[in-house]
Amino acid sequence: MNRPAGAPVTIGAMERSSTTPGGSARREATRQKLYEAAVTLIAEQGFSATTVDEIAERAGVAKGTVYYNFASKSVLFEELLRHGVGLLTASLREAAERTALEGGSKVDALDAMVRAGLVFIDRYPAFTQLYVAELWRTNRAWQSTLMVVRQQAVAVVEDVLREGVAAGEFSEEIDVPLTAAALVGMVLVAALDWKSFQPERSLDDVHAALSRLLQGRVSGRG
Amino acid sequence: MNRPAGAPVTIGAMERSSTTPGGSARREATRQKLYEAAVTLIAEQGFSATTVDEIAERAGVAKGTVYYNFASKSVLFEELLRHGVGLLTASLREAAERTALEGGSKVDALDAMVRAGLVFIDRYPAFTQLYVAELWRTNRAWQSTLMVVRQQAVAVVEDVLREGVAAGEFSEEIDVPLTAAALVGMVLVAALDWKSFQPERSLDDVHAALSRLLQGRVSGRG
DNA sequence: ACTTTTGGACTGACCAGTCAGTTCAAAAGA
DNA sequence: TCTTTTGAACTGACTGGTCAGTCCAAAAGT
CATH class of the missing domain: 1.10.10.60 (Homeodomain-like)
Structure with a gap:
């Protein structure tokens, strides 16, 4: 049986995966x-x-x-990884660009990317979970694929941070790669916890809490 | 070495690690x-x-x-998990208490816990990696063990946040569980990236970068 | 015509868990 | 002091089962 016409497909929607040029x-x-x-x-x-x-x-x-x-089980998995992270980076980049066009600050761009990340995880929780589980492993066949793919995603955040430093919006003393990793981690873990342990909460709700943290509005009374 | 003659096999369970009541x-x-x-x-x-x-x-x-x-491969793994997280929570709690005794603020306590987390990951990177890889999985035998153990660790952070809110140091509007998860994620991912991709950097260096982020000293020059 | 999918039998490697037997230091006995 | 016994701890060959990957003739789809 075929999928009903127009039914959405999980990780899909990205046409013409680079790995498969001439697929019917x-x-x-x-x-x-x-x-x-x-x-x-x-x-x-x-x-x-x-x-x-x-x-x-x-x-x-x-x-x-x-x-x-697919040539093997591993290859299937690697292509799945590439596919999924491609979606994520596209979404992050798009969020940053949209903010820039609207004349937002770099903090706004980061905030938009946080939201884009949450939307992604909301839509593809299983992919995110699998990605996190494999990311820091060593000695595995798809190690290099993971590295490439990780760098693609983190680079988007790093770029925005660097632009913010160049524009004088962020301190010149921030450690760009490490801060980027920390921000990604913040969103990743908060979102996975959300999905795992409080799935009834709304995306806006979670986003608001992370925004507050991102913008340093934690100290001081309401 | 056998048990010394007449050594009582005490029924009272206060002795030894909980996993191994009567181990030689x-x-x-x-x-x-x-x-x-x-x-x-x-x-x-x-x-x-x-x-x-x-x-x-x-x-x-x-x-x-x-x-x-060990009764099985899974049981070995579960006891390993309990063992490791026990170490971590003890270390986090100790850091928070030490700060309190020294009259530090709650932000100081968080900062001390960030450092304690980094020290732990520095010492036991493999454990941390394994923990992250399994934490959000479903359908596994040790699921309940993981939940318990996760809650133990996150609860320490949540407690400090709640105390900070009660003392008026943090906004009453912060979402305690979610903020705690986000903070844990920040440290976790930053530290794993540190160990995986820039292992030559010093702990102090990494800690300084995270402190800056934690205290909202990112925006603005210098 | 050509591509893609089916179904299911088959192989060879690999692996969790078992169990009969070994080791050895301390306890008991002489 | 010397010998024997005890049993917890350990060993490693073995078993029963599982699984990735192969093969291929026939059917279905485009």
């Missing part, structure tokens, strides 16, 4: 189903504990199809 | 070796990808010994 529409749809199945299972159980048979079954596809579309 | 010194040493071997391997490869044979080999012990000391 049908093939692309199968890949999407496999991504969708794999992302949840791996987020729940981890890569090694997830079997190819499970992925195929959840995707409603034969095992042979998995190997027709 | 030899046994305790073996367990320690197994923890050390397991923590690195699992941090590098993940739980499922790490075999019991590997753990035994790295610990310099026969496979049977693993099962003599």
Whole structure:
């Protein structure tokens, strides 16, 4: 059975993955189903504990199809990573640019990126979880893929920080890479906790709390 | 070494680590070796990808010994988690109390806890990595252990925040649980990035950068 | 016509957990 | 003092099961 027309696809929507130049529409749809199945299972159980048979079954596809579309289990996973982080960076960059066009400050840009990050995690919690679980591992096959992909995402934040320093909006003494990592961590962990332990809260609510922290409006009475 | 003659196997559970009521010194040493071997391997490869044979080999012990000391691979892992987080929470609490005794403000207490967190991660990077990788997973055997252990750690931060609000030092509008999670995330991710990508930097250096962020000294020149 | 998917049997490696047997230092006995 | 016994701790070969990856002829889709 095919997916109903127009039904949204999990990590999908990004056309023409760089890894697959000449895929037919049908093939692309199968890949999407496999991504969708794999992302949840791996987020729940981890890569090694997830079997190819499970992925195929959840995707409603034969095992042979998995190997027709991906060279191996690891390759499937790597392409999933690239795909997901591509979406995230695009979204972050877009948020920063939009703020710039509207004449906002760099703090506004950071705030917009915090929100973009929350929106992403809200939409793809399983992907985020899986990404965090793998990011700092060593000795794994997809190590280099992860490094590249991490740098892409963090670089967007670093760029905004550097621009803020250049424009005199941020102190020249801030440590750009480390501050960027800390900001990403702040959003990542707060959002994962939100999704895991207080999923009923609204995005606006969470965003407001993080904004306050970001803008140093923590000290002093209300 | 066998138990000394007549040494009482006290029923009162105040003695020894909670996980090992009546461990001999030899046994305790073996367990320690197994923890050390397991923590690195699992941090590098993940739980499922790490075999019991590997753990035994790295610990310099026969496979049977693993099962003599722990009921299963999962149980070994759970006790490892409890052990590690116990160390962390003790350290965080100690930092907060020390600051309080010295008459520091609540921001000082947070700052001291940030440093304690960094010291911990500096000393046990593998444990931290493994912890982060497992924390938000669902459907796993040690799920409940993780929840308990997470709450212990975050609660220390939450307590300081609440005290700060009560004392009028922090705004009454801050969202305590979420802000605590965000602060933990800030330190966690910054520290893991430090260890993974710039391990040559000093702890003081990293701490200074995070302090600046914590105290909102990011905006403005110099 | 050509591409993609199916289904499911098969292989070979790998691995968690078991268990009969070994080790050895301290306790008991002589 | 010397010998024997005890049993906790440890060993490692073995078992039963699992899983990634292969193969391929037939069917379905475009």
